[in-house]
Structures are given as C-alpha cells and as structure tokens.
Amino acid sequence: MTAPAIQVESISFNYGDIQAVKNVTFDVxxxxxxxxxxxxxxxxxxxxxxxxxxxxxKSGVARILGKDITADDPEIQAQIGVCFEEKNLYLNMxxxxxxxFFASLFGIKDADSMEVLRRVGLADRAKDRVxxxxxxxxxxxxxxxxxxxxxxVLFLDEPTDGLxxxxxxxxxxxxxxxxxxxxxxxxxxxxxxxxxxxxxxxxFINEGExxxxxxxxxxxxxxxxxxxxxxxxxxxxxxxxxxELEGDGSSARLAELAAxxxxxxxxxxxxxxxxxxxxxxxxxxEG
Amino acid sequence: xxxxxxWKVLRKDLALGPRSPIxxxxxxxxxxxxxxxxxxxxxxxxxxxxxxIVDGGDSEITAQVEDMKGISLTLLDDxxxxxxxVEANDLDAGLxxxxxxxxxxxxxxxxxxxxxxxxxxxxxxxxxxxxxAIDLVRGLEGSxxxxxxxxxxxxxxxxxxxxxxxxxxVFYALVMAGIFVxxxxxxxxxxxxxxxxxxxxxxxxxxxxxxxxxLGTLLASVLAAATLVLNQALGSNWLQVxxxxxxxxxxxxxxxxLMGTFAxxxxxxxxxxxxxxxxxxxxxxxxxxxxWPQWIAKLFPLYWILEPIWRVSILGGSISEVWVELVVxxxxxxxLVPVIGLVARRVQAQMASAG
Ligand SMILES: Nc1ncnc2c1ncn2[C@@H]1O[C@H](COP(=O)(O)OP(=O)(O)OP(=O)(O)O)[C@@H](O)[C@H]1O
Ligand SMILES: [Mg+2]
Numbered sequence: 202m203t204a205p206a207i208q209v210e211s212i213s214f215n216y217g218d219i220q221a222v223k224n225v226t227f228d229v230x231x232x233x234x235x236x237x238x239x240x241x242x243x244x245x246x247x248x249x250x251x252x253x254x255x256x257x258x259k260s261g262v263a264r265i266l267g268k269d270i271t272a273d274d275p276e277i278q279a280q281i282g283v284c285f286e287e288k289n290l291y292l293n294m295x296x297x298x299x300x301x302f303f304a305s306l307f308g309i310k311d312a313d314s315m316e317v318l319r320r321v322g323l324a325d326r327a328k329d330r331v332x333x334x335x336x337x338x339x340x341x342x343x344x345x346x347x348x349x350x351x352x353x354v355l356f357l358d359e360p361t362d363g364l365x366x367x368x369x370x371x372x373x374x375x376x377x378x379x380x381x382x383x384x385x386x387x388x389x390x391x392x393x394x395x396x397x398x399x400x401x402x403x404x405f406i407n408e409g410e411x412x413x414x415x416x417x418x419x420x421x422x423x424x425x426x427x428x429x430x431x432x433x434x435x436x437x438x439x440x441x442x443x444x445e446l447e448g449d450g451s452s453a454r455l456a457e458l459a460a461x462x463x464x465x466x467x468x469x470x471x472x473x474x475x476x477x478x479x480x481x482x483x484x485x486x487e488g
Numbered sequence: 489x490x491x492x493x494x495w496k497v498l499r500k501d502l503a504l505g506p507r508s509p510i511x512x513x514x515x516x517x518x519x520x521x522x523x524x525x526x527x528x529x530x531x532x533x534x535x536x537x538x539x540x541i542v543d544g545g546d547s548e549i550t551a552q553v554e555d556m557k558g559i560s561l562t563l564l565d566d567x568x569x570x571x572x573x574v575e576a577n578d579l580d581a582g583l584x585x586x587x588x589x590x591x592x593x594x595x596x597x598x599x600x601x602x603x604x605x606x607x608x609x610x611x612x613x614x615x616x617x618x619x620x621a622i623d624l625v626r627g628l629e630g631s632x633x634x635x636x637x638x639x640x641x642x643x644x645x646x647x648x649x650x651x652x653x654x655x656x657x658v659f660y661a662l663v664m665a666g667i668f669v670x671x672x673x674x675x676x677x678x679x680x681x682x683x684x685x686x687x688x689x690x691x692x693x694x695x696x697x698x699x700x701x702x703l704g705t706l707l708a709s710v711l712a713a714a715t716l717v718l719n720q721a722l723g724s725n726w727l728q729v730x731x732x733x734x735x736x737x738x739x740x741x742x743x744x745x746l747m748g749t750f751a752x753x754x755x756x757x758x759x760x761x762x763x764x765x766x767x768x769x770x771x772x773x774x775x776x777x778x779x780w781p782q783w784i785a786k787l788f789p790l791y792w793i794l795e796p797i798w799r800v801s802i803l804g805g806s807i808s809e810v811w812v813e814l815v816v817x818x819x820x821x822x823x824l825v826p827v828i829g830l831v832a833r834r835v836q837a838q839m840a841s842a843g
Contacts, residue, residue: 216841253688255840275490283688289681293507305496306689350580477760 204267206231206354206385207252212261214247215411221247224261229385231353234376236400237389238474240486244409245389245428246286249356252387253283265354279307282352282384284343284360294333296323296342299331300349307350314349320375321345322368337364344372348379355379359390361395373399391486393474403474407482417474424480425472429455434463443470489694495841497691497699500744501673505707510672514664514707518715521657526719529650536560537613539569539620540579545587549624560621571604577648580609581617581820593628601625608648647778653718654802655775655794658736661711662793663768666740667747670704674748675757684839693832697745704741712797721802728807732800735814736793739821743768743789746824749831771795792817 205228209221214222229235237245250256252263256272263270268277276307291299297314304312318324321341328352331342347355360376361369376399380386390396396403397417404414413420427446432439442458444451458464475486505511538563543550553561562579564570568580582603592599603613603621674697677683688698712733716722723729747764751757771791774780775798785791796810796817807814 250840255684255688256837275692276604278688281688283685285681285685287681289685291504291682293504302496303685303689306686306691308492308494308690345649350689410674444730 203231205229206266207387208264209252210262212258212263213249214251214256214259221409222251224410227404227411229387229413231385232380232383233401234380234386234388234399236396236403237387237406238391238393238396238403238478238486239406240391240484243406245406246358249358249387249389253281253356254278278461279350280353282347282350282355284347284357286358288339288343290331290339290342293330295328295330296334297327299342303346304349309350312349317345317348320348322371337368340364340383341368341372344375351382352384355384355386357386359389361392393486399475405478408483412481420474420477421472424477426427427472428470430464430470431458431469433458433461433466439465489692489698491685493691493695494698494702497686497696500703501699501703511669514669515711517664518657518661518711519718520661522715522718525657526650526654529653537616538562539617540564540573540582542567542570542584544585544589547585547590548628549585559617574604574606577606577608579606580613581605583621586836590628593625604827610648639643651721651802652776652778654721655770655798657715657719658712658797659769659772659790659794659835662708662736662740666704666708666737667744670700670741670744671748671751671757671761672754673703674700674745675751675754678839679753685733693836697749697828697832704744705734705737708737708740712737716801723801723804725806729801729805732796732810732814735817736797739793739817742821742824746828746831749828749835749841789820792820802815
C-alpha cells in the first residue's frame with residue numbers, strides 16, 4: 202500500500218465550550234474518495250478547516266502528503282485544492298479572472314482556466330462577472346477553483362450544495378475524474394446517495410465523532426437489514442408488505458405471499474446509508 | 489514571504505481598483521477638494537500676478553504694463569479702492585502713480601512711489617511685481633534707481649489661506665488612499681472570504697498584507713503628489729518631495745493596514761475611521777491657525793508626515809530641515825509591523841471560524 206495522502210490521528214477541536222470534533226482518526230489514499238457523511242453540526246467542516254490549515258487542531262496530529270499540517274508549508278498548500286462550504290469568490294471579477302488569479306498564486310504559468318470552466322459547464326459565461334452568476338453557477342465556480350492547480354489532495358465541503366440533479370451528476374463525474382487522475386479526495390455531504398455513489402469509503406460522523414468508517418457495501422452488509430417489498434391486490438386497492446429477510450420465519454411468509462393470487466410485484470430493498478446511520482446514532486441525516 | 493506572490497496580489501488589486509467605488513472615491517476626493525478650495529480662496533484660476541494701478545496722468549509705466557505678458561492689470565480710479573482690493577487679496581499688489589510722476593522722475597526729483605502688497609499674496613507674485621515696478625521706473629529715467637520704493641504690507645501678514653489649506657487636502661489624499669483604501673480592501677477580502685481562499689494556496693498572510701500595504705502606499709503617493717501639483721506646492725527639489733511624500737504614504741497605509749487587520753467587517757472599519765478621524769485630522773488645524781501653540785501638533789501621529797510635506801513641498805524648503813520628523817515617521821511605520829503581525833494571528837483564527 203502507498204503512503205496515505207491524508208493521515209489523521211485523533212484530532213480534536215473545540216469552539217469554546219462546543220466540542221466540534223472529538224478524536225477523529227482516518228486516512229485517505231491517493232486516488233481514493235472518502236465521503237464524510239453526517240448531519241448539520243456534525244463537525245465535517247471543522248475537520249476540513251483543520252486539514253486545510255485554516256485552524257490548528259487543539260490536539261492530535263494530521264499529515265498531508267507526509268507533512269504536519271501545522272507546519273504551514275507553502276509547498277504542501279500548492280498541492281491541495283479546497284472547495285469551501287461558504288462561497289468566497291471575487292464577485293467583481295469574471296469567472297476566468299478568478300481562476301487565472303488563483304492559478305497565478307499557485308505559480309501556474311500556462312493555466313488552462315477555460316478548460317477547467319468547460320468541465321463545470323461555465324465556459325460560455327467565462328467572461329461575465331461572477332456577481333451575475335446564479336447560485337448554482339457560483340457553486341460550480343467554487344469547484345472549478347479547487348481543480349485549478351490539479352491538486353494531489355482535494356477537500357470538497359458539500360460540493361454539490363444547491364445544484365440541480367443533472368448538474369450534480371455532472372459535477373460528481375468530474376470529482377471521480379480527479380480521483381482517477383490520482384487525487385486523494387475528502388468530501389463532505391449530508392446526502393446519502395451522494396456518499397454512496399461517489400465514495401470509495403464512507404465515514405459516518407455524528408457529534409464530532411466518527412461512528413463508522415468502511416466501504417458503503419461493507420456498511421450495508423454489516424449493519425443493514427435487507428428486506429423485500431411485496432405489493433398485493435386488496436379488493437379495489439393495493440396493499441404493501443415489508444419482509445425483513447433476516448427475521449425468523451421470513452422465508453415462510455415470503456413463500457406464502459409468492460403463491461398468493463393477489464400478488465402484483467416483489468422488490469428486494471437494499472438498506473440505505475441513512476437507515477444505517479439512524480441505527481448507529483439514533484438520528485437521521487437532516488438537521 | 490514571497491515577493492512574487494505579493495506582486496501577484498498587488499497586480500490583482502491594481503487591476504480591480506477601477507471597479508471599486510471606494511478606490512474611485514479616494515482618487516476623486518483630493519481633486520474635488522482642491523477645486524472647491526481653490527475656487528473659494530484660491531489662486532488656481534488666477535495664476536498670474538495681479539497688479540492694480542491708479543494712474544493720475546497717462547504714465548508710460550501703465551502703458552508698458554498693459555503690453556506685458558504674464559501680469560494681469562486692473563486700472564482703478566481711486567487710491568482707496570485700490571487699497572481695499574489689495575487688502576482683500578483681490579489684487580496681489582497696487583501701484584499709485586500721481587499726476588506728473590513720469591516728468592518728476594525724468595527731472596531727477598526722486599518722487600515717492602506708493603506700492604501696496606497684499607499680505608496674502610504669494611511671495612513669488614510679490615517679487616515679480618516689485619521687481620517689475622522698479623524696473624519700469626528705472627526705465628523712465630536711466631540706469632540708477634530713481635526712486636525710494638516704499639513697500640507697505642496690507643491685509644493679514646502670513647501665508648494665504650489657500651496655502652494654509654493645502655495640508656488639509658494632502659491629508660485627505662493620504663487618509664482616503666492610504667488609510668481607507670488599504671483598510672477597506674483588506675476588510676472586503678475578509679468579508680467575502682477571499683482572504684481565506686488565498687491562504688489555502690501557497691500565499692501566506694504576510695504576502696497578502698504586504699501587497700495591501702503597497703497598494704495603499706502607491707495610491708497615496710500618487711494622489712498626494714497630484715494634490716501638491718494641483719495646488720502649485722510641489723516645492724523646488726522633486727527628489728526630496730518624492731521622499732517626504734513616500735514616507736507619508738507609507739505610514740498612512742500602515743495605519744490603514746492595522747485598522748483593516750483589526751476590523752472584522754466594513755461597519756467596524758467605517759467606525760474606526762470615523763472615531764479616529766479627528767485624532768488624525770488634528771495636526772492640519774495647526775497649519776490653518778498658525779497662531780496656535782504649534783508644539784501640540786506633535787502629539788498627533790500624522791504631524792510627523794504632514795510637517796515634512798509642509799516644509800519641503802509646500803514651502804519649498806530642504807529635506808535637511810525635517811530629518812527628525814522623517815525618522816520618527818519611519819520609526820512609527822516600522823513599529824507598527826509587529827503590532828499588525830500580532831493582530832493578524834488572532835484575526836486568522838476568527839476568519840476560519842467565521843467562513
Ligand atoms: N465559528 C463557530 N463558533 C462556534 N461554534 C461553531 C463554529 N463553527 C461551528 N461551530 C460548532 O461546531 C460544531 C460543528 O460544526 P461544523 O460546521 O463543523 O458542522 P458541519 O458538519 O460542517 O455541519 P453542516 O452540515 O451544517 O455544514 C457545531 O456544533 C457548530 O455549532
Ligand atoms: Mg459544514
């Protein structure tokens with residue numbers, strides 16, 4: 202196994218009395234996407250802020266590309282890309298000017314800002330000032346800026362926040378391309394579908410702690426209950442029945458329903474990450 | 489710190505300048521103030537020396553002045569009217585030529601010539617007019633001075649109000665461009681989060697603050713110099729004027745940087761400028777009111793940059809007269825650097841938790 206690009210050992214952070222992140226440990230390999238899945242206030246953004254050098258952890262150690270993050274090393278900064286949670290663009294500059302400026306800070310001489318804008322679908326608005334962009338266009342600008350230096354390590358705080366489903370899908374594709382290029386990606390989301398689809402591994406984070414960390418598949422195998430949804434004719438209407446496959450006598454009941462003349466459809470249901478999250482934390486992903 | 493990164497941030501700010509209302513306002517203000525003050529008190533629209541003559545009988549002197557370029561001549565009928573014009577500085581000087589004056593000079597009688605000079609006139613204008621008057625009289629007679637010239641100073645003695653107000657305009661140029669532009673630019677970057685966006689690139693906080701300081705110093709230098717040119721107060725030695733202006737701009741911008749680092753948002757920044765305004769402005773009052781005890785001005789930080797500008801640029805003196813002031817100004821500027829460093833560290837943490 203190669204050395205992890207992101208290596209986090211038991212870091213914590215508190216805002217005064219609020220313990221935002223508690224002894225969080227994980228690592229991300231080059232080319233891997235780790236999804237941080239958790240509800241509002243779970244500590245996702247705080248973790249990213251520590252790892253990008255915006256705030257120092259109160260305890261613990263974190264290394265990016267082998268270097269301690271508190272070293273504040275421009276050479277490491279040059280290799281990271283960050284998509285902030287709050288949009289922070291130059292509104293009185295065009296999309297192209299924004300990217301060219303940040304490319305220059307990275308010391309990139311021949312930045313192909315136009316190509317980066319094309320990837321997020323903003324090429325036709327490249328020369329317009331960002332203040333004339335819609336919310337979703339600004340979010341895409343945020344992502345394109347994170348890509349501008351072809352980062353080795355990519356931090357994306359809710360990258361598809363506020364994007365329509367089609368655009369979200371397109372952006373997810375670009376994130377996957379970054380990982381395929383070899384970037385280690387840490388992304389946060391409270392959307393279980395996004396975490397499921399994008400992440401090689403998922404970390405459940407709740408109240409500042411990682412409560413589970415594994416591939417989505419393993420999590421489902423380990424915690425999820427597979428079930429079957431059966432739809433039956435019931436007089437003039439339709440009746441639904443859920444049968445958990447692990448339960449005692451579930452197969453007998455299933456056989457019985459399968460033989461019924463009223464049977465309409467049988468669907469297997471996969472456990473969702475949210476259902477597992479609820480099982481592990483006693484709370485949902487929203488709020 | 490990396491000069492390259494500082495330059496890139498500075499270049500961006502210079503390019504964005506014309507898109508920022510505060511930047512534009514900072515440029516317009518000293519020009520507007522100059523126009524207003526010069527229109528009200530000043531010499532801008534009357535750059536030629538203004539001479540009034542009361543001619544009792546067809547003097548050749550009057551005819552010759554009429555032919556001269558570069559002197560604006562007003563002919564008056566009455567000596568009292570002439571004096572009151574001179575007193576009000578509507579004329580720089582006035583000359584009374586009694587009937588038979590030419591003949592008396594030619595006969596070698598050495599008559600008395602009455603020459604009035606406004607107390608508020610520019611020294612340069614007084615000299616031009618006095619010398620011209622003597623020359624003309626001399627021309628009437630022969631080579632040796634034919635008259636005793638009786639120079640009477642009229643109106644309040646001292647520098648004209650338009651000169652005494654020049655420090656006020658320079659002050660506004662320095663405060664707007666040096667303090668306000670520097671501070672607001674920094675605060676704006678903090679408010680819109682772009683400061684943090686830069687900090688996750690190889691740019692470090694020192695690179696960015698250095699760029700902001702240079703932006704303010706550059707703009708304040710150019711505007712202060714432009715103000716001095718407009719007010720015809722650009723001294724005699726351009727290199728020395730450049731030094732005092734640059735020192736002044738550097739300190740102003742450092743004060744702006746401190747305010748901008750300290751202020752969390754533009755409301756606080758406005759508040760700081762408003763609150764500290766009179767403290768910063770105070771030393772300019774001592775130029776308007778020269779009768780006040782002048783040592784009090786030294787208690788205010790901007791005295792140390794206004795005095796060198798006053799002496800070297802406005803009064804045309806030598807930089808050697810003000811080296812103490814310059815050293816103090818540079819000293820304050822340098823002393824503010826570690827203070828800003830301390831504030832910046834605290835502010836960075838604030839920004840991260842806000843953004
Ligand atoms: N600036 C701050 N000052 C005080 N407390 C804060 C601050 N920022 C975050 N917190 C607290 O820290 C905890 C974690 O917040 P964080 O922003 O990391 O959550 P998050 O997982 O990113 O949530 P969201 O999904 O809403 O973005 C929360 O309890 C929050 O109230
Ligand atoms: Mg967050």
